[in-house]
Amino acid sequence: MSTMTVRRAIVRAIPDSFPRAVAREVPAEPIAVARARRQHAAYVEALAALGVAVEVLPPVDAFPDCCFVEDCAIVADGVALVARPGAASRRGEEETVAEALAAHVRLEFMAAPATLDGGDCLRVGRHWYVGRSERTNAAGARRVREAFEPLGFAVTEVPVGRSLHLKSVCSHLGSGWLLLAEGSIPAGAFAGMRVMPVPAHEANAANCLAVNGTVLMAAGFPATRNAIEAAGFRVRELDASEFRKADGALTCLSLLL
Ligand code: CIR
Numbered sequence: 250m251s252t253m254t255v256r257r258a259i260v261r262a263i264p265d266s267f268p269r270a271v272a273r274e275v276p277a278e279p280i281a282v283a284r285a286r287r288q289h290a291a292y293v294e295a296l297a298a299l300g301v302a303v304e305v306l307p308p309v310d311a312f313p314d315c316c317f318v319e320d321c322a323i324v325a326d327g328v329a330l331v332a333r334p335g336a337a338s339r340r341g342e343e344e345t346v347a348e349a350l351a352a353h354v355r356l357e358f359m360a361a362p363a364t365l366d367g368g369d370c371l372r373v374g375r376h377w378y379v380g381r382s383e384r385t386n387a388a389g390a391r392r393v394r395e396a397f398e399p400l401g402f403a404v405t406e407v408p409v410g411r412s413l414h415l416k417s418v419c420s421h422l423g424s425g426w427l428l429l430a431e432g433s434i435p436a437g438a439f440a441g442m443r444v445m446p447v448p449a450h451e452a453n454a455a456n457c458l459a460v461n462g463t464v465l466m467a468a469g470f471p472a473t474r475n476a477i478e479a480a481g482f483r484v485r486e487l488d489a490s491e492f493r494k495a496d497g498a499l500t501c502l503s504l505l506l
Pocket of ligand 1: 270271272314317319320336339367368369414416417495496497498500501
């Protein structure tokens with residue numbers, strides 16, 4: 250259950266409209282676009298430093314959330330299942346992401362009434378855990394089965410309760426380690442995994458991006474950082490404050506191939 254080598258990532262630059270991104274709560278401070286762009290540039294640089302070739306798509310101002318490319322597709326074994334995003338304001342973001350993916354992988358699609366956000370899909374080896382959320386419905390989860398079970402993947406649906414996405418509350422670090430926010434999803438949903446609890450006061454640290462032996466994590470969560478390092482992982486912190494204001498985190502910003 251170690252993570253695979255990531256050679257390529259697709260990301261999308263921050264649009265001027267980013268402050269109008271969907272958010273469950275109005276942030277105390279509005280999103281600062283210039284700071285978001287600096288944080289995004291640091292993210293791209295961190296991926297590149299880990300040996301990843303990063304393709305940066307141009308922003309699309311009509312889609313304030315368009316930097317969160319993770320939600321537009323899920324990719325494994327040379328196949329991308331292009332999502333139909335659960336938030337109506339985000340529908341259409343996936344089209345240009347699909348065009349970029351088409352250069353590298355075979356595409357599968359889904360149609361109404363299916364909805365799926367990639368943030369609900371956690372890959373652990375040859376297993377997809379698919380969060381059932383306000384964004385991902387039964388028909389969307391069924392498309393994950395139809396696309397990936399023939400390739401030998403197991404698919405397990407996991408109710409995410411009040412969380413935005415499955416990966417808002419958990420991440421696979423590699424070697425079977427699952428980082429999981431306490432009080433979110435019962436650990437029993439992930440049979441056979443080694444669960445590393447994220448304390449409630451650091452719940453925003455539960456979304457980490459494990460890439461080529463390093464765990465990229467949001468800065469400012471020392472208890473979680475210590476736990477990840479104690480399990481033997483190398484950690485690099487990135488400032489993710491502006492993405493958090495729009496309910497985004499580190500995995501949301503890339504599609505890994
Ligand atoms: C949304 O509500 O769709 C965006 N503001 C945040 C999406 C975050 N994406 C993710 O967690 N995969």
